[in-house]
Amino acid sequence: MWRTSIPKLAQKVPYIDFSGQYAAERERILAAVDRVFSSGAYILGAEVEAFETRMAALCKTKAAVAVANGTDALVMCLRALGIGPGDEVLTAPNSYVASASCAGLIGATPAFCEIGADQLMDPAALSRAITPRTKAIMPVHLTGRVCDMEKILKIAAERGIPVIEDAAQAVGAERGGRRAGSFGRASCFSFHPLKNLNAAGDAGAITTDDEELAERLSLMRNHGLKSRNEVSFWGYNSRMDALQAAVLNLRLDGLDGVIAKRHANAARYLAALRGIVDCPPNDPGDVFHLFVIQADRRDALQAFLKESGVSTAVHYPIPIHLQPVCAPYGYKKGDFPECERQSARILSLPIHQYLTDEQIDFVCAKIREFYAR
Ligand SMILES: Cc1ncc(COP(=O)(O)O)c(C=O)c1O
Incomplete structure (x- = not known):
């Protein structure tokens, strides 16, 4: 499956190799695309449901909700937990901008906690960074390594603050026998083309053991529509495309x-x-x-x-x-x-x-x- 000799590329060592990935998967990608086009179900539907089931199994959580990208996953998690203006969301300052923009986008305040030598949120600094306005703690499993969740969860539990994992870079990562995406009240993933599990465009997901929260998030990603014609709250258009789910399903293998x-x-x-x-x-x-x-x-x-x-x-x-x-x-x-x-x-x-x-x-x-x- 992997290459055995240096390809004739302009760069000797490219940062990423999408053409290598496509060459290895071409037949399966074409079959998946054909399956989606033949079904005529382009948004959500069976492919997306199959992906959600597999993602929840991977993370060992009760539910997974597929969405349009990792940023939306973070924004919707915060909103679903009732966070908004006046509240602070504590995250790592060395992360991708979305770890903080998710708070700013809903009128909350992004706040930061120092990192350790390992590039991850420093639990000792976390205790000092929490204020009475802190309404969510968002550790980032940067580079694909899981934060010290044992200590972070303990600090958060003592203060009754929910933890949302930014697991955008960490699909499949583990710590102490537990998977990234299974520690927090909810956890957010990105399947951006540069991620280890990558879509052919933007895609994301939220995992959680809280089935009520999952239900709210699955309405929120689809305009808050409870049924075809009944809107229960203002939601987003952040549904996963069936084509992306089909690609993700085959890449999960x-x-x-x-x-x-x-x-x-x-x-x-x-x-x-x-x-x-x-x-x-x-x-x-x-x-x-x-x-x-x-x-x-x-x-x-x-x-x-x-x-x-x-x-x-x-x-x-x-x-x-x-x-x-x-x-x-x-x-x-x-x-x-x-x-x-x-x-x-x-x-x-x-x-x-x-x-x-x-x-x-x-x-x-x-x-x-x-x-x-
Ligand atoms: C740590 C982190 N958080 C959030 C995101 C946002 O994900 P997306 O680009 O899918 O919106 C990314 C990825 O780009 C990321 O690396």
Whole structure:
């Protein structure tokens, strides 16, 4: 299934390889597309229901609600929990903007909690960051590694604050034998094309053990329609397309293989790069959505790798609290020093499942070369 030699691409090591993915799945994708077009059911329907059942089984939750994207999943979870103006939603400042915009979009206030050296929400900082206005805690399983949920859930339970997992990057990840998506009151996933379980466009889901909440969310994603003509509350148009569900259903079959190959890639990087740059831990529950090193002279390293034909990315160069959109909340440089320090050092190396060993060795050799100069 995976490549054994370097493909003839313009870049020696591309950050992602959609053409490799399509080549491996073409027949099954075409069959799935044919099935959807033949059924004439383009939105929700049997494909989406099958995906919801499989997603709930994967996360070991009672329910999963398929929606149009991960951002909508977060927005609707907050709304379904009654969060709104005057309330604070506490999340990580080093995340993708959607972890905070979901609060801002419903008139609530995004608030931030410092991260640890591991890039994840620091439970010690969480206790200090909670205020009387905190109405939800949203840990982010950034890069595909699950936060310290035992401590976070304990702190939240002591104060009666619901936890919503932002599991957008962590489908299939585990901690202490429990799956990402099964810890919080509700959990949100993204199936953006760059995610480990990826749709052919935008798609997302919410998992929960709270069946009443799931029922409310499944109305909310469809205009609050209780029946064809009866609207029970103002909702969204955030339904999953059947085509996306069909693609996700077939890719779910290969998810374990994707995760295993990413683990193998990570192990190869770790063996070659430890001691040269700061590396992530080799956590068995990690799904390595990203492989993020922390490096001195990051920008120069990234430029050197680019010149060498290695494509990398930075997730994310500007912490959310320092974005112009957050100016009205009064945040300033120095508010989250660990997050800010890491934002100048983090670099995501290619980790996708179509990488060859030769390609990984090439990246590692180039990094060694950079620091030997
Ligand atoms: C941590 C995190 N949260 C939320 C999102 C939002 O997901 P989407 O792009 O599907 O709206 C993403 C993904 O892009 C993400 O990485």
